[in-house]
Amino acid sequence: MKMFNLSERQMFLFALIVALGVLFIILSFVDIEVPGVFTKDLKVYAEEIVETCKNSSYRPSCYDEEIPKVMDHLSFEEAFEVTRIVQEMDASYWYCHVLGHNLSAKEASKDLSKWTEVIGRCPLGMCSNGCIHGTFQERFRDVEELTDEQVLGIIPQLKTICEDSENRKFTGLERASCYHALGHLTMYITAADSVRASNVCDIVLANGIEDFDNVCYDGVFMQIFQPLEPEDFALIDGIAPETKEEAMAMCDRFEGTKRASCHRESWPLFEEEIRDPEGIVEFCSRGLTERMEQICYNGVFYVLAPKFDFDVESISSLCEGLPNVRKGQCYGNSASRMIETDYRLQESAVALCDKAQDVSYKEKCYQELLLYSTYNFHVDSPEFSRFCNLMPGEWKMKCLNKEGYSVRLYSEE
Helix, strand or coil, X not given: CCCCCCCHHHHXXXXXXXXXXXXXXXXXXXXXXXXXXXXXXXXXXXXXXXXXXXXXXXXXXXHHHHHHHHHHCCCHHHHHHHHHHHHHHCHHHCCCHXXXXXXXXXXXXXXXXXXXXXXXXXXXXXXXXXXXXHHHHHHHCCCCCCCHHHHHHHHHHHHHCCCCCCCCCCCXXXXXXXXXXXXXXXXXXXXXXXHXXXXXXXXXXXXXXXXXXXXXXXXXXXXXXXXXXXXXXXXXXXXXXXXXXHHHHHHCCCCHHHHHHHHHHCHHHHXXXXXXXXXHHHHCCCCCCHHHHHHHHHHHHHHHHHHCCCCHHHHXXXXXXXXXXXXXXXXXXXXXXXXXXXXXXXXXXXXXXXXXXXXXXXXXXXXXXXXXXHHCCCCCCHHHHHHHHHXXXXXXXXXXXXXXXXXXXXXXC
Protein backbone atom coordinates (compact mmCIF):
# COMPACT_ATOMS: atom_id res chain seq x y z
CA MET A 1 0.00 0.00 0.00
CA LYS A 2 1.40 3.40 -1.04
CA MET A 3 1.90 5.95 1.79
CA PHE A 4 1.48 9.76 1.36
CA ASN A 5 4.15 11.89 3.02
CA LEU A 6 2.82 15.32 4.00
CA SER A 7 5.24 18.22 3.98
CA GLU A 8 5.29 20.65 6.91
CA ARG A 9 3.57 23.27 4.74
CA GLN A 10 0.75 20.86 3.82
CA MET A 11 0.32 19.88 7.44
CA PHE A 12 0.09 23.54 8.46
CA LEU A 13 -2.56 24.30 5.81
CA PHE A 14 -4.56 21.24 6.85
CA ALA A 15 -4.46 22.30 10.50
CA LEU A 16 -5.49 25.86 9.56
CA ILE A 17 -8.51 24.61 7.60
CA VAL A 18 -9.58 22.43 10.53
CA ALA A 19 -9.19 25.36 12.95
CA LEU A 20 -11.28 27.69 10.75
CA GLY A 21 -13.96 25.00 10.52
CA VAL A 22 -14.10 24.72 14.30
CA LEU A 23 -14.24 28.52 14.61
CA PHE A 24 -17.14 28.70 12.16
CA ILE A 25 -19.07 26.07 14.16
CA ILE A 26 -18.46 27.95 17.42
CA LEU A 27 -19.61 31.26 15.91
CA SER A 28 -22.75 29.54 14.64
CA PHE A 29 -23.84 28.83 18.21
CA VAL A 30 -22.41 31.80 20.12
CA ASP A 31 -23.73 35.38 19.75
CA ILE A 32 -20.41 37.11 19.14
CA GLU A 33 -19.96 40.11 16.87
CA VAL A 34 -16.86 39.83 14.70
CA PRO A 35 -16.39 43.04 12.70
CA GLY A 36 -16.14 42.41 8.99
CA VAL A 37 -16.79 38.66 9.29
CA PHE A 38 -20.19 36.99 8.74
CA THR A 39 -21.92 40.40 9.21
CA LYS A 40 -25.27 41.28 7.68
CA ASP A 41 -25.45 43.40 4.57
CA LEU A 42 -26.47 47.00 5.38
CA LYS A 43 -29.55 46.55 3.20
CA VAL A 44 -30.71 43.76 5.49
CA TYR A 45 -30.55 46.08 8.50
CA ALA A 46 -32.57 48.66 6.57
CA GLU A 47 -35.18 46.10 5.49
CA GLU A 48 -35.61 44.89 9.07
CA ILE A 49 -36.11 48.46 10.30
CA VAL A 50 -38.67 49.25 7.58
CA GLU A 51 -40.50 46.04 8.48
CA THR A 52 -40.49 46.95 12.19
CA CYS A 53 -41.89 50.42 11.50
CA LYS A 54 -44.35 49.62 8.72
CA ASN A 55 -47.41 49.69 10.98
CA SER A 56 -46.31 52.63 13.11
CA SER A 57 -48.76 55.53 13.25
CA TYR A 58 -45.87 57.85 12.24
CA ARG A 59 -43.03 55.93 10.61
CA PRO A 60 -40.38 58.70 10.78
CA SER A 61 -40.53 58.70 14.59
CA CYS A 62 -40.16 54.94 14.56
CA TYR A 63 -37.09 55.21 12.33
CA ASP A 64 -35.64 57.86 14.67
CA GLU A 65 -35.76 55.26 17.46
CA GLU A 66 -34.84 52.10 15.54
CA ILE A 67 -31.91 53.20 13.38
CA PRO A 68 -29.62 54.25 16.29
CA LYS A 69 -29.87 50.68 17.60
CA VAL A 70 -27.76 49.44 14.67
CA MET A 71 -24.78 51.27 16.19
CA ASP A 72 -24.57 48.39 18.67
CA HIS A 73 -23.22 46.41 15.71
CA LEU A 74 -22.24 48.99 13.08
CA SER A 75 -20.08 52.08 12.90
CA PHE A 76 -21.35 55.66 13.03
CA GLU A 77 -20.79 56.03 9.30
CA GLU A 78 -22.52 52.73 8.50
CA ALA A 79 -25.57 53.82 10.51
CA PHE A 80 -25.96 56.78 8.15
CA GLU A 81 -25.60 54.44 5.18
CA VAL A 82 -28.43 52.33 6.60
CA THR A 83 -30.40 55.57 6.86
CA ARG A 84 -29.82 56.30 3.16
CA ILE A 85 -31.19 52.88 2.26
CA VAL A 86 -34.25 53.35 4.49
CA GLN A 87 -34.90 56.69 2.78
CA GLU A 88 -34.75 55.03 -0.62
CA MET A 89 -37.32 52.51 0.57
CA ASP A 90 -39.61 55.07 2.23
CA ALA A 91 -39.85 58.58 0.74
CA SER A 92 -41.62 59.87 3.87
CA TYR A 93 -38.26 59.91 5.67
CA TRP A 94 -36.24 62.50 3.75
CA TYR A 95 -36.34 64.81 6.79
CA CYS A 96 -34.26 62.86 9.33
CA HIS A 97 -32.96 65.80 11.37
CA VAL A 98 -33.90 64.22 14.70
CA LEU A 99 -32.12 61.01 13.72
CA GLY A 100 -29.00 63.03 12.91
CA HIS A 101 -29.16 64.35 16.48
CA ASN A 102 -29.53 60.85 17.88
CA LEU A 103 -26.73 59.18 15.90
CA SER A 104 -24.11 61.86 16.56
CA ALA A 105 -25.09 62.10 20.23
CA LYS A 106 -24.59 58.35 20.58
CA GLU A 107 -21.21 58.54 18.87
CA ALA A 108 -20.04 61.58 20.83
CA SER A 109 -21.06 59.96 24.14
CA LYS A 110 -18.40 57.28 23.62
CA ASP A 111 -15.68 59.87 24.29
CA LEU A 112 -16.79 63.46 24.82
CA SER A 113 -13.21 64.68 24.52
CA LYS A 114 -13.46 63.85 20.80
CA TRP A 115 -16.73 65.65 20.13
CA THR A 116 -15.20 68.02 17.56
CA GLU A 117 -13.90 64.99 15.64
CA VAL A 118 -17.45 63.63 15.48
CA ILE A 119 -18.56 66.90 13.86
CA GLY A 120 -15.85 66.35 11.26
CA ARG A 121 -17.25 62.88 10.52
CA CYS A 122 -20.86 64.02 10.03
CA PRO A 123 -22.11 63.19 6.52
CA LEU A 124 -22.60 65.86 3.90
CA GLY A 125 -25.98 66.60 2.43
CA MET A 126 -28.41 64.57 4.52
CA CYS A 127 -30.61 64.86 7.61
CA SER A 128 -30.60 68.66 7.36
CA ASN A 129 -27.34 68.87 9.34
CA GLY A 130 -28.93 67.34 12.44
CA CYS A 131 -25.68 65.46 13.02
CA ILE A 132 -23.79 68.67 13.82
CA HIS A 133 -26.53 69.78 16.22
CA GLY A 134 -26.62 66.49 18.09
CA THR A 135 -22.87 66.53 18.70
CA PHE A 136 -23.03 69.98 20.27
CA GLN A 137 -25.91 69.08 22.51
CA GLU A 138 -24.40 65.80 23.70
CA ARG A 139 -21.15 67.55 24.62
CA PHE A 140 -22.86 70.17 26.77
CA ARG A 141 -26.07 68.42 27.81
CA ASP A 142 -24.98 67.73 31.39
CA VAL A 143 -22.93 70.88 31.89
CA GLU A 144 -24.00 72.89 34.92
CA GLU A 145 -24.81 76.56 34.56
CA LEU A 146 -21.67 78.61 33.95
CA THR A 147 -21.01 81.98 35.53
CA ASP A 148 -20.44 84.96 33.26
CA GLU A 149 -16.71 84.65 33.94
CA GLN A 150 -16.72 80.95 33.01
CA VAL A 151 -18.65 81.68 29.82
CA LEU A 152 -16.04 84.25 28.82
CA GLY A 153 -13.42 81.60 29.44
CA ILE A 154 -14.79 79.30 26.73
CA ILE A 155 -15.53 82.04 24.18
CA PRO A 156 -12.20 81.50 22.32
CA GLN A 157 -13.16 77.85 21.70
CA LEU A 158 -16.70 78.77 20.67
CA LYS A 159 -15.35 81.30 18.17
CA THR A 160 -13.40 78.62 16.30
CA ILE A 161 -15.63 75.55 16.47
CA CYS A 162 -17.71 76.57 13.43
CA GLU A 163 -14.74 77.61 11.34
CA ASP A 164 -12.72 75.42 8.97
CA SER A 165 -10.21 73.04 10.56
CA GLU A 166 -8.18 69.99 9.63
CA ASN A 167 -11.20 67.86 10.58
CA ARG A 168 -13.79 69.67 8.47
CA LYS A 169 -14.12 72.14 5.64
CA PHE A 170 -17.56 73.69 6.10
CA THR A 171 -19.89 74.81 3.35
CA GLY A 172 -21.65 78.11 4.01
CA LEU A 173 -24.79 76.22 4.98
CA GLU A 174 -22.90 73.95 7.37
CA ARG A 175 -21.34 76.95 9.08
CA ALA A 176 -24.79 78.48 9.51
CA SER A 177 -26.08 75.19 10.88
CA CYS A 178 -23.13 75.01 13.25
CA TYR A 179 -23.79 78.49 14.62
CA HIS A 180 -27.44 77.55 14.98
CA ALA A 181 -26.35 74.56 17.08
CA LEU A 182 -24.18 76.92 19.09
CA GLY A 183 -27.34 78.86 19.93
CA HIS A 184 -28.80 75.67 21.41
CA LEU A 185 -25.58 75.18 23.35
CA THR A 186 -25.77 78.63 24.93
CA MET A 187 -29.06 77.65 26.54
CA TYR A 188 -27.41 74.72 28.31
CA ILE A 189 -24.51 76.72 29.70
CA THR A 190 -26.82 79.53 30.92
CA ALA A 191 -29.50 77.26 32.44
CA ALA A 192 -32.03 78.35 29.77
CA ASP A 193 -31.61 82.07 30.44
CA SER A 194 -32.50 83.28 26.94
CA VAL A 195 -31.23 86.80 27.61
CA ARG A 196 -27.78 85.60 28.67
CA ALA A 197 -27.78 82.95 25.95
CA SER A 198 -28.53 85.40 23.13
CA ASN A 199 -25.85 87.71 24.53
CA VAL A 200 -23.33 84.85 24.21
CA CYS A 201 -24.27 84.71 20.52
CA ASP A 202 -23.42 88.41 20.29
CA ILE A 203 -20.01 87.91 21.88
CA VAL A 204 -19.09 84.88 19.77
CA LEU A 205 -20.18 86.53 16.53
CA ALA A 206 -18.55 89.90 17.20
CA ASN A 207 -15.43 91.21 15.50
CA GLY A 208 -15.74 90.26 11.90
CA ILE A 209 -17.41 86.83 11.84
CA GLU A 210 -20.03 86.72 9.06
CA ASP A 211 -23.68 87.55 9.65
CA PHE A 212 -24.79 84.43 11.53
CA ASP A 213 -26.46 86.19 14.43
CA ASN A 214 -29.99 85.28 13.27
CA VAL A 215 -29.27 81.55 13.12
CA CYS A 216 -27.61 81.63 16.54
CA TYR A 217 -30.62 83.42 18.06
CA ASP A 218 -32.88 80.87 16.32
CA GLY A 219 -31.02 78.10 18.16
CA VAL A 220 -31.60 79.88 21.48
CA PHE A 221 -35.34 80.22 20.99
CA MET A 222 -35.82 76.90 19.23
CA GLN A 223 -34.54 75.26 22.42
CA ILE A 224 -37.50 76.82 24.23
CA PHE A 225 -40.26 76.08 21.72
CA GLN A 226 -39.08 72.79 20.20
CA PRO A 227 -37.47 70.47 22.80
CA LEU A 228 -36.59 66.97 21.62
CA GLU A 229 -35.14 64.88 24.43
CA PRO A 230 -36.21 64.46 28.10
CA GLU A 231 -33.22 66.60 29.10
CA ASP A 232 -34.46 69.36 26.79
CA PHE A 233 -37.88 69.33 28.42
CA ALA A 234 -36.29 69.40 31.87
CA LEU A 235 -34.14 72.36 30.86
CA ILE A 236 -37.15 74.54 29.94
CA ASP A 237 -39.54 73.27 32.60
CA GLY A 238 -41.47 76.25 33.92
CA ILE A 239 -39.92 78.54 31.30
CA ALA A 240 -41.49 77.61 27.97
CA PRO A 241 -44.71 79.45 27.03
CA GLU A 242 -47.74 77.21 26.67
CA THR A 243 -50.04 79.58 24.81
CA LYS A 244 -49.73 82.00 21.91
CA GLU A 245 -50.29 84.92 24.25
CA GLU A 246 -47.52 83.79 26.59
CA ALA A 247 -45.19 83.34 23.63
CA MET A 248 -45.83 86.85 22.31
CA ALA A 249 -45.36 88.29 25.79
CA MET A 250 -42.01 86.53 26.17
CA CYS A 251 -40.80 87.62 22.75
CA ASP A 252 -41.79 91.22 23.47
CA ARG A 253 -39.10 91.26 26.16
CA PHE A 254 -36.59 91.40 23.31
CA GLU A 255 -36.02 93.93 20.56
CA GLY A 256 -35.02 93.89 16.90
CA THR A 257 -33.61 90.70 15.45
CA LYS A 258 -33.86 88.85 18.77
CA ARG A 259 -37.58 89.58 19.07
CA ALA A 260 -38.10 88.53 15.46
CA SER A 261 -36.18 85.30 16.00
CA CYS A 262 -38.17 84.50 19.14
CA HIS A 263 -41.42 84.99 17.24
CA ARG A 264 -40.25 82.83 14.30
CA GLU A 265 -39.33 79.94 16.55
CA SER A 266 -42.66 80.07 18.37
CA TRP A 267 -44.33 78.60 15.26
CA PRO A 268 -45.32 75.27 16.96
CA LEU A 269 -47.95 77.21 18.91
CA PHE A 270 -49.29 78.58 15.59
CA GLU A 271 -48.95 75.40 13.53
CA GLU A 272 -52.58 75.15 12.47
CA GLU A 273 -52.62 78.75 11.26
CA ILE A 274 -49.39 78.65 9.25
CA ARG A 275 -50.58 75.74 7.10
CA ASP A 276 -52.89 78.26 5.43
CA PRO A 277 -51.64 81.17 3.24
CA GLU A 278 -53.70 83.73 5.18
CA GLY A 279 -52.37 82.38 8.47
CA ILE A 280 -48.78 82.69 7.22
CA VAL A 281 -49.33 86.34 6.27
CA GLU A 282 -50.79 87.09 9.70
CA PHE A 283 -48.00 85.25 11.51
CA CYS A 284 -45.26 87.17 9.67
CA SER A 285 -46.76 90.66 9.95
CA ARG A 286 -46.58 91.26 13.69
CA GLY A 287 -44.74 94.57 13.82
CA LEU A 288 -41.67 93.37 11.90
CA THR A 289 -39.51 95.33 9.48
CA GLU A 290 -39.52 94.29 5.82
CA ARG A 291 -36.22 92.43 6.24
CA MET A 292 -37.49 90.61 9.32
CA GLU A 293 -40.72 89.74 7.54
CA GLN A 294 -38.71 88.16 4.73
CA ILE A 295 -36.77 86.07 7.23
CA CYS A 296 -40.02 85.09 8.97
CA TYR A 297 -41.51 83.85 5.71
CA ASN A 298 -38.29 81.98 5.02
CA GLY A 299 -38.58 80.28 8.40
CA VAL A 300 -42.20 79.28 7.80
CA PHE A 301 -41.51 77.91 4.31
CA TYR A 302 -38.59 75.91 5.72
CA VAL A 303 -40.88 74.41 8.34
CA LEU A 304 -43.68 73.56 5.91
CA ALA A 305 -41.63 71.91 3.14
CA PRO A 306 -40.85 68.77 5.20
CA LYS A 307 -44.34 68.79 6.69
CA PHE A 308 -45.61 68.49 3.10
CA ASP A 309 -43.12 65.63 2.56
CA PHE A 310 -41.34 67.81 -0.02
CA ASP A 311 -44.22 67.15 -2.41
CA VAL A 312 -43.94 69.53 -5.38
CA GLU A 313 -47.70 69.74 -6.01
CA SER A 314 -48.57 70.49 -2.37
CA ILE A 315 -45.88 73.15 -1.99
CA SER A 316 -46.80 74.77 -5.30
CA SER A 317 -50.43 74.96 -4.20
CA LEU A 318 -49.39 76.73 -1.01
CA CYS A 319 -47.17 79.21 -2.87
CA GLU A 320 -49.83 80.09 -5.42
CA GLY A 321 -52.26 80.90 -2.60
CA LEU A 322 -49.99 83.60 -1.18
CA PRO A 323 -49.93 87.30 -2.13
CA ASN A 324 -47.99 87.86 -5.36
CA VAL A 325 -45.14 89.55 -3.54
CA ARG A 326 -44.44 86.34 -1.59
CA LYS A 327 -44.99 83.69 -4.26
CA GLY A 328 -41.47 83.78 -5.70
CA GLN A 329 -39.94 83.65 -2.23
CA CYS A 330 -42.14 80.69 -1.33
CA TYR A 331 -40.94 78.73 -4.36
CA GLY A 332 -37.30 79.68 -3.81
CA ASN A 333 -37.19 79.06 -0.05
CA SER A 334 -38.98 75.73 -0.41
CA ALA A 335 -36.70 74.60 -3.23
CA SER A 336 -33.56 75.50 -1.29
CA ARG A 337 -34.98 73.70 1.73
CA MET A 338 -35.05 70.53 -0.35
CA ILE A 339 -31.32 70.53 -1.15
CA GLU A 340 -30.53 71.72 2.37
CA THR A 341 -32.30 68.63 3.68
CA ASP A 342 -30.76 66.06 1.34
CA TYR A 343 -28.62 66.30 -1.79
CA ARG A 344 -30.79 63.61 -3.40
CA LEU A 345 -33.72 66.04 -3.54
CA GLN A 346 -31.99 68.12 -6.22
CA GLU A 347 -34.37 67.01 -8.99
CA SER A 348 -37.39 67.88 -6.85
CA ALA A 349 -35.95 71.33 -6.12
CA VAL A 350 -35.54 72.10 -9.82
CA ALA A 351 -38.99 70.64 -10.56
CA LEU A 352 -40.54 72.96 -7.95
CA CYS A 353 -38.99 76.02 -9.59
CA ASP A 354 -40.27 74.86 -12.97
CA LYS A 355 -43.75 74.44 -11.46
CA ALA A 356 -44.09 78.18 -10.73
CA GLN A 357 -46.87 79.60 -12.91
CA ASP A 358 -45.36 83.03 -13.53
CA VAL A 359 -41.98 83.52 -15.16
CA SER A 360 -40.96 86.05 -12.49
CA TYR A 361 -41.60 83.45 -9.76
CA LYS A 362 -39.53 80.90 -11.68
CA GLU A 363 -36.70 83.41 -11.93
CA LYS A 364 -36.84 84.15 -8.19
CA CYS A 365 -36.76 80.41 -7.46
CA TYR A 366 -33.83 79.65 -9.77
CA GLN A 367 -31.99 82.67 -8.41
CA GLU A 368 -32.20 81.18 -4.92
CA LEU A 369 -31.00 77.79 -6.17
CA LEU A 370 -28.11 79.59 -7.85
CA LEU A 371 -27.16 81.13 -4.50
CA TYR A 372 -27.42 77.75 -2.81
CA SER A 373 -25.19 76.13 -5.43
CA THR A 374 -22.19 77.83 -3.83
CA TYR A 375 -23.63 78.03 -0.32
CA ASN A 376 -24.81 74.45 0.05
CA PHE A 377 -22.15 72.56 -1.94
CA HIS A 378 -18.38 72.53 -2.07
CA VAL A 379 -17.70 74.12 -5.45
CA ASP A 380 -15.99 71.78 -7.93
CA SER A 381 -17.36 68.77 -6.05
CA PRO A 382 -19.30 66.12 -7.98
CA GLU A 383 -22.48 67.16 -6.15
CA PHE A 384 -21.99 70.78 -7.27
CA SER A 385 -21.52 69.78 -10.91
CA ARG A 386 -24.49 67.43 -10.85
CA PHE A 387 -26.71 70.10 -9.37
CA CYS A 388 -25.66 72.73 -11.90
CA ASN A 389 -26.30 70.35 -14.78
CA LEU A 390 -29.89 69.90 -13.59
CA MET A 391 -30.57 73.61 -13.95
CA PRO A 392 -32.17 74.77 -17.22
CA GLY A 393 -30.58 76.94 -19.90
CA GLU A 394 -28.79 80.06 -18.73
CA TRP A 395 -29.13 79.03 -15.08
CA LYS A 396 -26.96 75.99 -15.76
CA MET A 397 -24.18 78.17 -17.18
CA LYS A 398 -24.45 80.70 -14.34
CA CYS A 399 -24.23 77.86 -11.85
CA LEU A 400 -21.19 76.24 -13.48
CA ASN A 401 -19.54 79.68 -13.59
CA LYS A 402 -20.08 79.94 -9.81
CA GLU A 403 -22.18 83.08 -10.07
CA GLY A 404 -23.99 82.03 -6.92
CA TYR A 405 -21.36 83.90 -4.93
CA SER A 406 -22.73 87.22 -6.20
CA VAL A 407 -26.46 86.57 -5.64
CA ARG A 408 -28.28 88.78 -3.13
CA LEU A 409 -31.86 87.77 -2.40
CA TYR A 410 -33.05 90.13 0.30
CA SER A 411 -33.12 93.83 0.88
CA GLU A 412 -31.05 95.02 3.85
CA GLU A 413 -33.64 97.22 5.58
